Amino acid sequence: xxxxxxxxxxxxxxxxxxxxxxxxxxxxxxxxxxxxxxxxxxxxxxxxxxxxxxxxxxxxxxxxxxxxxxxxxxxxxxxxxxxxxxxxxxxxxxxxxxxxxxxxxxxxxxxxxxxxxxxxxxxxxxxxxxxxxxxxxxxxxxxxxxxxxxxxxxxxxxxxxxxxxxxxxxxxxxxxxxxxxxxxxxxxxxxxxxxxxxxxxxxxxxxxxxxxxxxxxxxxxxxxx
Ligand SMILES: C[S@@+](CC[C@H](N)C(=O)[O-])C[C@H]1O[C@@H](n2cnc3c(N)ncnc32)[C@H](O)[C@@H]1O
Numbered sequence: 476x477x478x479x480x481x482x483x484x485x486x487x488x489x490x491x492x493x494x495x496x497x498x499x500x501x502x503x504x505x506x507x508x509x510x511x512x513x514x515x516x517x518x519x520x521x522x523x524x525x526x527x528x529x530x531x532x533x534x535x536x537x538x539x540x541x542x543x544x545x546x547x548x549x550x551x552x553x554x555x556x557x558x559x560x561x562x563x564x565x566x567x568x569x570x571x572x573x574x575x576x577x578x579x580x581x582x583x584x585x586x587x588x589x590x591x592x593x594x595x596x597x598x599x600x601x602x603x604x605x606x607x608x609x610x611x612x613x614x615x616x617x618x619x620x621x622x623x624x625x626x627x628x629x630x631x632x633x634x635x636x637x638x639x640x641x642x643x644x645x646x647x648x649x650x651x652x653x654x655x656x657x658x659x660x661x662x663x664x665x666x667x668x669x670x671x672x673x674x675x676x677x678x679x680x681x682x683x684x685x686x687x688x689x690x691x692x693x694x695x696x697x698x699x700x
Contacts, residue, residue: 477499477500478499479497479498479499479504480497480498480499481495481496481497482496482497482498482576482580483495483496483572483576484496484572485570485571485572485573486570487507487569487570487628488569488570488600489569489600489628489630490628490629490630491507491628491629491630491631492507492508492628493507493508494506494507494512494570494572494573495507496576496580496581498580501515502514502515502516503515503547503580503581503584505546505547505573512546512621513546513547515547515581515584516683517682517683517688518547518549518585518684519680519681519682519683519684519685519686519688520656520680520681520682520684520691520693521546521547521549521550521553521618521656522549522550522553522684523678523680523684523693524550524553524616524618524654524656524680524693525550525551525553525554525557525616526553526557527654527678527693527695528540528554528614528616528652528654528695529554529557529558531614531652531695531697532613532614532651532652533557535613536561537561537562537563538558538559538561538562538563538613538614539562539563539564539565539611539612539613540554540558540562540563540564540565540612540613540614540615540616541564541565541567541601541604541608541611541612541614541615541616541646542554542564542565542566542567542616542618543567543601543615543616543617543618543619543634544567544568544569544601544617544618544619544620545566545568545573545574545577545596546573546618547577547581547584547585548577548581548582548584548585548588548589549584549585550616550618550656551564551566551585551588551589551594552585552586552588554616555588555591555593555594558593560593562593563593563594563595564591564593564594564595565595565596565597565604565612566589566594566595566596566597567597567599567600567601567603567604568596568597568598568599569598569599569600569601569619569628571598574589574596574598577589600630601617601619601634602630602631602633602634602639602642604646605634605639605642605643605646606642608646609645609646610645610646610647610648610649611646611647611648612646612647612648612651613647613648613650613651613652614647614651614652614653614654615643615646615647615651615652615653615654616654616656617634617643617653617654617655617656618655618656619631619634621657621658622635622655622656622657622658622659622661622664622692623635623655623657623661623663623664624657624658624661635655635664635667636667637667637670637671640653640667640668640671640673641671644671644672644673644698647698648698649698649699649700650697650698650699651697651698652695652696652697652698653668653673653694653695653696653698654693654694654695654696655693655694655696656691656692656693657691657692657693657694658691658692659690659691659692660677660692661692664694665677665694668694668696671696672698672699672700673696673697673698673699674696674697674699675694675695675696675697676694676695676696676697677692677693677694677695678692678693678694678695679691679692680692680693
């Protein structure tokens, strides 16, 4: 068995502990406080997050997307494969080192998505963008954590709270879509999405896509007005 090699570590801004990047042969792992946040061998649900959104917004002439959480770049790469040349994608990433790793050892995993000219990286808390932008996006994709129950940092709870959902609703264009990734279902969060005014669909997806694996949850919520 090849041992894991530590490639780098980074403090999570806002008191969320430490992120660590490991490699074992061709496999990469990002861990937060010893719990695995991402593994390069399973990204079916991260791809599905982009696929479900792009199906919903297909036909929009100049689609503009906000992706919260770069991770290993799989959601971003899947969106870029499905979007046309007129699309633009803002990626908000809280941990600057993640961006450096995605330009370095992780770059080839998802096919160098940061080199795509449709992409703009914003090294910031995605909450900051949601708090300030109005009717700016056709879709907002949130995969910043393990889901509404959080893992990376406590401040992320705001994103899943009613004020956070109100901000996401306001940041979307009419007919726009908020998509949220989660390790599992969460009844209270589904209810909050509906109370915010979204038309909500809850989709179960597989961690390894067609190859199976565990089940994850994605909420696809449409701003109908
Ligand atoms: C599970 S990973 C995302 C995986 C990604 N969907 C992919 O396909 O690789 C979560 C990412 O969100 C970032 N993150 C956590 N909280 C954030 C926040 N509030 N704003 C922006 N990025 C955040 C983490 O640093 C990490 O890069």
